[in-house]
Amino acid sequence: xxxxxxxxxxxxxxxxxxxxxxxxxxxxxxxxxxxxxxxxxxxxxxxxxxxxxxxxxxxxxxxxxxxxxxxxxxxxxxxxxxxxxxxxxxxxxxxxxxxxxxxxxxxx
Amino acid sequence: xxxxxxxxxxxxxxxxxxxxxxxxxxxxxxxxxxxxxxxxxxxxxxxxxxxxxxxxxxxxxxxxxxxxxxxxxxxxxxxxxxxxxxxxxxxxxxxxxxxxxxxxxxxxxxxxxxxxxxxxxxxxxxxxxxxxxxxxxxxxxxxxxxxxxxxxxxxxxxxxxxxxxxxxxxxxxxxxxxxxxxxxxxxxxxxxxxxxxxxxxxxxxxxxxxxxxxxxxxxxxxxxxxxxxxxxxxxxxxxxxxxxxxxxxxxxxxx
Numbered sequence: 001x002x003x004x005x006x007x008x009x010x011x012x013x014x015x016x017x018x019x020x021x022x023x024x025x026x027x028x029x030x031x032x033x034x035x036x037x038x039x040x041x042x043x044x045x046x047x048x049x050x051x052x053x054x055x056x057x058x059x060x061x062x063x064x065x066x067x068x069x070x071x072x073x074x075x076x077x078x079x080x081x082x083x084x085x086x087x088x089x090x091x092x093x094x095x096x097x098x099x100x101x102x103x104x105x106x107x108x
Numbered sequence: 109x110x111x112x113x114x115x116x117x118x119x120x121x122x123x124x125x126x127x128x129x130x131x132x133x134x135x136x137x138x139x140x141x142x143x144x145x146x147x148x149x150x151x152x153x154x155x156x157x158x159x160x161x162x163x164x165x166x167x168x169x170x171x172x173x174x175x176x177x178x179x180x181x182x183x184x185x186x187x188x189x190x191x192x193x194x195x196x197x198x199x200x201x202x203x204x205x206x207x208x209x210x211x212x213x214x215x216x217x218x219x220x221x222x223x224x225x226x227x228x229x230x231x232x233x234x235x236x237x238x239x240x241x242x243x244x245x246x247x248x249x250x251x252x253x254x255x256x257x258x259x260x261x262x263x264x265x266x267x268x269x270x271x272x273x274x275x276x277x278x279x280x281x282x283x284x285x286x287x288x289x290x291x292x293x294x295x296x297x298x299x300x301x302x303x304x305x306x307x308x309x310x311x312x313x314x315x316x317x318x319x320x321x322x323x324x325x326x327x328x329x330x331x332x333x334x335x336x337x338x339x340x341x342x343x344x345x346x347x348x349x350x351x352x353x354x355x356x357x358x359x360x361x362x363x
Contacts, residue, residue, distance in 0.1 A: 088358070095184035095307045102154065102174040102188045106195060
């Protein structure tokens, strides 16, 4: 029972944070829906692990817990890659701004 | 004939003034039989967001200073320096493309920590002046079987450099003996075609990639490097080496 309660509490806390961000306008409607789905799924799966076995069967993975594991890693890698790409872009744009500033020194 | 020497500098107030002065002081080998007036040397220090008096010291020594408002790294500084040098050369962002080689000038890059000897600039730019190369990389290691002065280079640096060379070769297909060298020369035309995107140390290998991509004629010229406790404390270290390697892989596969 412990893990179910723990995950549920975590989900509630996370969703409260998400709701706050949405109210502040820091999160889009799509983002709100996505996070509700993610945490909702986590709660459903942790209370009813049999669902994961069903998904595992579809994916051709032996156990439900394994399926959750594989999918999570894939999602995390994808998200990390996206963030890395965005960061690189930001770095480049920041350097371009610094360059623009620096080149102003020539116009004087 | 214009020679623009770009010196990227981040908190180098102790050494940058001396380096600038040595570049600008008329050196016997710089005239090389020509009249001094025919070669105009300009020093462009890119002050990369230093918190010390780097900009002031460099200006007092006779350099033109371009200042980044914040620290952005070697790659960003070089990119700013090259753009600035090209603007100074032609006073236009898009000069006519027929200005090549001798007519278009030469751009040299040099480290601000004093490890390179400005007296070697004539030797480094010679292949470009003679039209035999568009890009020159000054190498601290051997060239065509002849060993240069390697004695002063710490063991760890040599290993790091060999690894840098190896990965540069694996990723970009060009073997150079000193892929991480900061002493380089470009014809203005070559410099104009460079597309440098990276902000930090991996720019050295990005330049090698550009040499491969644009099929520049390029040679390595032996140079000496003076390592002082000061220059060793700055520059690369192991953690940053790993970061650089990771960024090189990203550069290769994700751009």
